[in-house]
Amino acid sequence: MSGIKLKLSKEGWRIVEEARINKGWTCQDPRWVIGAYSSLSNLKRFRAETSIGREDFIKFCEAVEVFWRDVADFNSNPRLFCLEPIKYGRGVPDFSKFHGRTTELHNLEKWAVNDYCRFIAILGMGGIGKTAVAVKLVEKIRFRFDYVIWYSLRSAPLLKEVLTNIFEFLRSRQQSDLSQNNSDDISKFMKFLHSHRCLVIFDNSEAILRSGDYAGAYQDSYQSYGDLFTRVGEEQHQSCLVLTGHDQHREFDLLKVKNSGTVRACRLEGLKEEAREFFIERSLSDKASWEMLITIYRGNPLFLKIVASHIEESFGGQVSLFLKRRTLVTGSIEMFIGQQLDRLSELEKNIMYRLARENKPVSYYQLQEFLPAARLEQLSPVCESLVSRRSLIEKCAEPLGSFTLPPVIMEYIRNFDIDDLV
Ligand SMILES: Nc1ncnc2c1ncn2[C@@H]1O[C@H](COP(=O)(O)OP(=O)(O)OP(=O)(O)O)[C@@H](O)[C@H]1O
Numbered sequence: 001m002s003g004i005k006l007k008l009s010k011e012g013w014r015i016v017e018e019a020r021i022n023k024g025w026t027c028q029d030p031r032w033v034i035g036a037y038s039s040l041s042n043l044k045r046f047r048a049e050t051s052i053g054r055e056d057f058i059k060f061c062e063a064v065e066v067f068w069r070d071v072a073d074f075n076s077n078p079r080l081f082c083l084e085p086i087k088y089g090r091g092v093p094d095f096s097k098f099h100g101r102t103t104e105l106h107n108l109e110k111w112a113v114n115d116y117c118r119f120i121a122i123l124g125m126g127g128i129g130k131t132a133v134a135v136k137l138v139e140k141i142r143f144r145f146d147y148v149i150w151y152s153l154r155s156a157p158l159l160k161e162v163l164t165n166i167f168e169f170l171r172s173r174q175q176s177d178l179s180q181n182n183s184d185d186i187s188k189f190m191k192f193l194h195s196h197r198c199l200v201i202f203d204n205s206e207a208i209l210r211s212g213d214y215a216g217a218y219q220d221s222y223q224s225y226g227d228l229f230t231r232v233g234e235e236q237h238q239s240c241l242v243l244t245g246h247d248q249h250r251e252f253d254l255l256k257v258k259n260s261g262t263v264r265a266c267r268l269e270g271l272k273e274e275a276r277e278f279f280i281e282r283s284l285s286d287k288a289s290w291e292m293l294i295t296i297y298r299g300n301p302l303f304l305k306i307v308a309s310h311i312e313e314s315f316g317g318q319v320s321l322f323l324k325r326r327t328l329v330t331g332s333i334e335m336f337i338g339q340q341l342d343r344l345s346e347l348e349k350n351i352m353y354r355l356a357r358e359n360k361p362v363s364y365y366q367l368q369e370f371l372p373a374a375r376l377e378q379l380s381p382v383c384e385s386l387v388s389r390r391s392l393i394e395k396c397a398e399p400l401g402s403f404t405l406p407p408v409i410m411e412y413i414r415n416f417d418i419d420d421l422v
């Protein structure tokens with residue numbers, strides 16, 4: 001197995017030496033070897049600035065309480081790459097201004113690195129920050145992997161095309177074990193995930209799912225993705241596939257249950273306090289109203305960024321003036337919500353419309369009265385999916401078991417005629 005190797009940089013060697021002396025250890029101290037669960041010969045190689053296996057390297061550093069990334073010589077590692085430039089639908093986000101998500105990133109790092117999860121889904125509504133979090137995760141953990149492959153599925157490529165591109169790229173990197181063999185593409189890819197520790201990110205995976213289907217079903221000709229995901233979740237290998245998307249794919253729940261521990265999902269909720277940073281960046285005033293702004297837009301970073309810039313440009317930065325005008329759906333928020341609603345099934349659209357029309361919490365039973373063609377047992381999973389998968393409707397505490405819309409979506413739908421929606 002050809003894993004990544006790391007060696008100490010010149011400066012790194014000095015830092016490690018200082019840490020060792022501080023601990024009062026000798027150069028070949030048995031506590032160092034035991035603490036790193038490694039061998040004396042490896043320790044000698046480590047100290048001689050010779051490349052050793054990544055995991056051993058990290059453990060030798062951890063044993064003397066040094067952060068391995070501070071001391072590794074990354075210039076000598078030619079095998080890390082992104083398959084294609086990271087693609088974003090709305091241009092490249094400015095990640096130097098990334099706020100919060102500490103817990104989510106901590107969990108994701110632990111799942112991918114320590115727990116050897118094979119399959120992780122990062123889920124949440126559009127604009128909530130899935131791509132941003134995935135990029136931050138890659139930045140944090142990429143050196144733990146032999147290969148990092150990033151692929152955006154936004155243009156809905158067929159799996160065959162994706163795998164062919166990946167294979168071609170890897171071949172161009174002298175990955176000879178991919179060269180000639182007769183197995184099918186998915187099996188070939190699985191073999192690669194087995195023999196190398198890869199971090200594979202498939203971003204925007206909702207693009208391959210069928211619009212109008214709340215059950216996470218694939219579009220025609222895209223079922224092979226389901227076969228790949230099932231094998232990634234179920235077979236033994238040393239890689240980690242991270243999928244980002246609005247919706248959970250059909251097989252994911254079952255995979256989670258059958259492979260508890262190695263298949264996990266992280267659902268992103270809105271930002272909280274840290275969203276204030278967007279307003280500080282735009283020098284908005286009326287701090288007392290910031291909380292309300294975060295609540296109205298449910299902490300969605302995309303919405304908050306758009307609205308903060310709108311308040312700066314059109315209201316001289318005064319949040320209270322903007323709130324007084326009572327128009328929440330501004331600029332590209334409208335287009336963005338439109339795209340989300342376009343993906344809904346007829347029944348989902350009908351439910352949303354009814355909730356908007358009532359403008360107060362509505363129970364299943366009331367919904368059924370409004371939509372007599374839908375059976376109660378049909379309404380229940382669709383409402384649950386609108387809450388937990390799509391984050392487009394919300395459960396109310398009072399009365400228990402009732403639903404309503406977040407303010408921005410309520411306003412969007414109320415601005416339209418029913419014919420535009422259903
Ligand atoms: N934690 C964050 N801190 C600062 N900005 C953020 C954060 N999360 C997201 N953003 C910004 O919000 C915008 C939307 O984020 P992103 O593209 O990651 O969302 P998404 O969930 O991937 O959306 P989509 O479903 O449309 O792909 C981007 O401009 C991004 O820079």
Ligand SMILES: [Mg+2]
Binds near residue numbers: 130131132204
């Ligand atoms: Mg995205």
